[in-house]
Amino acid sequence: MALDKPYLDIPGTIIFDAEQSRKGYWLNQFCMSLMKAGNRARFKADERAYLDEWPMTEEQKQAVLARDLNWCMRTGGNIYFLAKIGATDGLSFQQMAGSMTGMSEEEYRDMMMKGGRSPEGNRYLGEDGDAQPQHQPQGAAGRKNKGA
Secondary structure (H helix, E strand, C coil): CCCCCCCHHHCCCCCCHHHHHHHCCCHHHHHHCCCCCCHHEEEEEEHHHHCCCCCCCCHHHHHHHHCCCCHHCCCCCCHHHHHHHHHHHHCCCCHHHHHHHHHHHHHHHHHHCCCCCCCCCCCCCCCCCCCCCCCCCCHHHHHHHHHC
């Protein structure tokens, strides 16, 4: 029996529930491996070879290689584990969060200092607020830029 998940209708939100946890287990284990300096060095020396040591899906590996954290989250990644990738690349959490919204670090910081996004137009999918998929890098605009 499938569980009712009313939170699936919240734009720009991926809830890390039991299903996401199962889907992303190996992706998140890979991320945790980056806590060891030797593993970070091996990953940076040959990212694809290191990823191939993990039983992740090809989609998960491509998401990591693209450093697309939204894509990683859709494939089961948990942001607290994914932060290890950003740290390996020398990025702050604020820089990573900015990349997930299509904003620069400064734009993201300024938005958060002003109280974050407005709930107006962002309460459920289909409204036209700035958190809606069509306004995010993981939405239609982001897909157009993937090949550029």
